[in-house]
Amino acid sequence: MDTLSNIQAMLSKEYDLPMERLAPDQSLADLGIDSLTTIEFMFKLEDKFSIRLSEERGNLATVNDIAVLVDAVLRRNTAKA
Amino acid sequence: MASGRRIAVTGLGVVSPVGTGADVFFDALLAGKSGIGRLNIPYAERLGNHIGASVGDLDLAGFTPALLSQTDRVSQMAIVAAREALLRAGQPHDAMHPERRGVFVGCAFGGARTVEDGYEALFARGQNRVRPLSVMLAMANAPAAHVGMLFGAQGPCLTYANACASGAVAIGEAQRSIRAGEIDVAHAGGAEAMLTFGVLKSWEMLQVLALEDDRVPAASCRPFSADRTGLVLGEGAAFIVLEEWSIAKKRGAPVLAELAGYACRNDATHLSKPDSAGQANTLRAALTDAKLNPAAIGHVNAHGTATLVGDRGETEAVRAVFGEHATRLAISATKSMHGHLMGAAGAVEFVATVQALVRGIVPPTMFLRHPDPGLGLDFVANEARPLPGLRAAVSNSFAFGGTNAVLVARSPA
Structure with a gap:
């Protein structure tokens, strides 16, 4: 499963959202995912992908923004290794 | 203005071990249904006493992602009960100034599960991080804050921690606030969700918990019986809507009782x-x-x-x-x-x-x-x-x- 699909599945499970509402360009704010919720979700992403996102809190506006961020961190970690 | 103000109870809401909903709850009590049983929680095998009164799975329908991620179980139960109470009261707040409505909540502990999950991560699993919102999830006034936000109540929003009397104190203090003319409507109640290993172990050490009944665990708590052995910890929430009498009457509210x-x-x-x-x-x-x-x-x-x-x-x-x-x-x-x-x-x-x-x-x-x-x-x-x-x-x-x-x-x- 690619990163985006993983994140869509996690969002669906965590927040009881139907998958059809989780298109890549879906606005997080429109889903009711506010800044505090994003912080909690990033914490869960850290566990899921074994990464650290604490210094990476950019401007996350859409579902795909989260996947792009996680992929960037994963690529950097791979490059370090 | 304040003297002689009477207090109407116009709404009830309950999340309890014998059922969710004020009528479901009371029907269960009338039927003698016990919500007490063996608890299925992490580390239960290390408890000398496994019984409790759990609410089980909560129905969180209608909870937004923000609410789901920003609430401990104790606040979730408070929200469900407070919503029911307001629904039954028939939305007394629509035409009222938000500052004329207050929130009064009894909560002895706060977000016990958040506290315990955090300690488990730090001490038992050797991790060096806990959920980022742990503070806001665990704080004892979180249930009151959430109820206040849900209903847009901008009057006093208070939490009372008086152990077993907290919920009654909250309702009583709400009565005083309405009587004093400070507010006209109160969302008052209590919430508690502390069926966690650490809390149960602490109570076990105090030696006031009921022994599990050999034959019927559901019958372990026997008040006023000669063979009573102690209390059984439970969880849940209950809220009522209190209104100044004449305002409730004027809008044709269902006045269930007077908090006299x-x-x-x-x-x-x-x-x-x-x-x-x-x-x-x-x-x-x-x-x-x-x-x-x-x-x-x-x-x-x-x-x-x-x-x-x-x-x-x-x-x-x-x-x-x-x-x-x-x-x-x-x-x-x-x-x-x-x-x-x-x-x-x-x-x-x-x-x-x-x-x-x-x-x-x-x-x-x-x-x-x-x-x-x-x-x-x-x-x-x-x-x-x-x-x-x-x-x-x-x-x-x-x-x-x-x-x-x-x-x-x-x-x-």
């Missing part, structure tokens, strides 16, 4: 040992506040935790205050079914008290197999009892720390 009296006193004698003199003082003060003679009361929802000393002390207090009338009171200890909801106990039991007035029937004290000969009052043993003439009732809450709180409800007239 409240008193809160402190024993100032011992951290845990109940003091029947202090309890009696509180009962008298609450009846005075309600302007009711003891003989006007027909029903008592007892604190009745099923500890040896506590039930005896409460019986003495009731005898001292009610005199000969004490034997005519129908006294129900509903903790036999829903367990001890701690910060929510006083609220959930006040809902049961109001429901008894509304329906004209009082719930039983279940599992009262062997009446304690030393007590000798009418504890409505094992079967609900119709009391069509019931007009006024009392709900007792007596707490560790010495806080006693008594609420008096009366049929609307």
Whole structure:
């Protein structure tokens, strides 16, 4: 499963959202995912992908923004290794 | 303006171990259904005493992602109960200034699960991080804050931590705030969710928990029975909507009962040992506040935790205050079914008290197999009892720390 699909599945499970509402360009704010919720979700992403996102809190506006961020961190970690 | 303001109870909401919904809850009590059983929680195998009264899975339909991620179980239960109460009251706030509405919540602990999950991660699993919102999830005033935000209530938003009396204190203080003219409507109640390994172990060490009944775990909590062995911890939430009487009447609200009296006193004698003199003082003060003679009361929802000393002390207090009338009171200890909801106990039991007035029937004290000969009052043993003439009732809450709180409800007239 690619990163985006993983994140869509996690969002669906965590927040009881139907998958059809989780298109890549879906606005997080429109889903009711506010800044505090994003912080909690990033914490869960850290566990899921074994990464650290604490210094990476950019401007996350859409579902795909989260996947792009996680992929960037994963690529950097791979490059370090 | 403030003097003489009467208080109407216009809405009820409950999340309890015997069911969610104020009617489901009361029907279960009337049927003698117990929500007590073996707990299925992490580390339960290390508990000497596995029983509790759990709500089980919560129905969180309608919770937004923000609410789901920003609430401990204790706040989730508070929100569900408060929403029901407001729905039943018929939205009293639409035309009212937000500052005229307050929130009053009893919560003895706060977000116990968040606290324990955090400690488990730090100490047991050696991690060096906890959920980023742990502080806001665990703080004791989170349930009140969420209820306030949900309803846009901008008056006082207060949390009372008075152990087992917290919920009753919250309701009583809401009454005072309306009487004083500070607000016109209150969302008042209690919430508690502390069925976690660390909390249960702490209670176990105190040696006040009921022994598991060999044959029927659901019958482990037996208030006022000679074979009682202690209390059973429970979880849940209950909320009521209180309104200034004339405002409730004017909008045609369903006035279920009048919150006629409240008193809160402190024993100032011992951290845990109940003091029947202090309890009696509180009962008298609450009846005075309600302007009711003891003989006007027909029903008592007892604190009745099923500890040896506590039930005896409460019986003495009731005898001292009610005199000969004490034997005519129908006294129900509903903790036999829903367990001890701690910060929510006083609220959930006040809902049961109001429901008894509304329906004209009082719930039983279940599992009262062997009446304690030393007590000798009418504890409505094992079967609900119709009391069509019931007009006024009392709900007792007596707490560790010495806080006693008594609420008096009366049929609307």
